[in-house]
Amino acid sequence: MKFNKYITATALGVALAATAGMSNVSASSHREAPFITEMPKVDGTDFYMFRSYETGRNDYITLIANYYPLQDAYGGPNYFALDPQALYEIHVDNDGDSVEDITFQFRFQTTQQDVKLAIGSKQVSIPLINTGAFTAADTSSLHRQEDYTLKIIHGDRRTGASADITDLSGNKTFLKPVDNIGNKSIANYDAYANSYIHDIAIPGCTAGRVFVGQRLEPFKVNLGEIFDLVNTNPLGAPNAEVNELADKNITSIALEIPRSCLTGGGNIIGAWTTSSLRQARVLNRAPKFKNNKPASVEGGAWTQVSRLGSPLVNEVVIGLVDKDRFNASEPKNDADAVDGFADYVTNPTLPALLEILFGVKAPTLFPRADLVQAFLTGVPGLNQPTGVTASEMLRLNVTTAELDAASQNPLGVIAGDTAGFPNGRRPGDDVVDIALRVVMGVLLSATDAPDGQLAYTDGAEVNATMFDSTFPYFKTPLAGSPGN
């Protein structure tokens, strides 16, 4: 196996990120692979896709890709801008062949003013991004602003037919709200951020909506204990433990697209998110803002560094040695005998680890056809496309009726709520508990999975009522100030 190289020529400051043969993936994947820990701005952490359950919007599909994990709200003065040298994408396969048919492509840029104060006889640049309070309507005291463009590509993500998505006035650039600095800078962050939900005109389709901005981290997990050899009681109460991501923010890339724009030959779509960087980077030994000479120069082909479809795949399914490779891979190759990842699903290690750690009996049936359906092909009769090519992505039957927040079951399909994970993923789906139960054999017979019906849990509760019921669903991010 080849490994990605990250070469820094000490004297020169050349960093070359090479990717041949590299790949790496994850889902609910905060820092899940070695290489992606070096570049948090492009670290995809969670991906959601569900039929919109906001009142009056059930003809739409909401797709949300979260990036930039473990944001502490007080992380100024730079906060958590997305990478202007990266390509953030959401791919949709609508014919089951595991190749993207539609791609939504986001590129960001940051505009910064050099604001100076008269200090004595000199004009001196200030170290902050704002010099006073601001609102969406009046940003005169804000001196750094992110914006982005959004394209839709039909066909191959690099060579397909590309078209600009615009706002309803034809503008190709969308503003992104500044992160939640605190209430002295932004008095009403909720209202401020909501001003950046944009109606969009999609070529060949009717209107949708887009929002990109900071949100309260929606993924809830007893993270520290899970990675400390599951240092918790996996058979305890589902709310007995602490959500250790509760004090973190995240950046969401959210789309609401008409159902009819996403479907192809059938009613089942698959989707995943990726981020890519230019293959090479030269570090600048003497950056000069004035002359537009940034701290680095990037070039070369887009090179994928993060991939995320279903949650927890790269975190707890893919082996450590293959995590980087998974992040650079494409679904179409998942089942390849040499370069694929099928063994991790058909012969998973997580149940065996739980057996070693807790004495519960792991399933004995191999290959695990139940996991293949849950993670690679979709469930027959629910979200498995006709003639599907096995691959890891999040699959959704867009005709499954949505449920309002109060009616959703956080355990989704295994609890009889077919509008939930793994038929898509909603904010309130408890994917950790679902994944634990599925890998331990909840879908198998007692013969094949003696302890398969136990109520495995990480103890961190999540349900739909913890979120907004309107786009973009995730809560207002924690403020950096006041801290207490």
Add this chain to the structure above:
Amino acid sequence: MKQLIRLSLLVLLSGMFAACGGGSNGSSNAADDTGGGSGGGGGNPPAPPAPPAQSFNGFVISEVAKTSDNTDPKDTNSITFKFNNTDETAFDSVL
């Protein structure tokens, strides 16, 4: 017209140097941040012509090959890069 031809030749030669691994040192040196001051000697000589755009991919390949711990980072501010962002095999030789 002559100038245009000369410029085209320079670009072509620069690209050829960059494409051949061994010749890339010359290309990199030509774009180094050492010009401007050394040959002046008083007066205001006319500004030297801007160097031709340099292949970013070739530059990276040539610099990655330098592994000495005793050299300084190269100043890239004076280099105008020419990008080829579609060649997915551009860096295979150093992988």
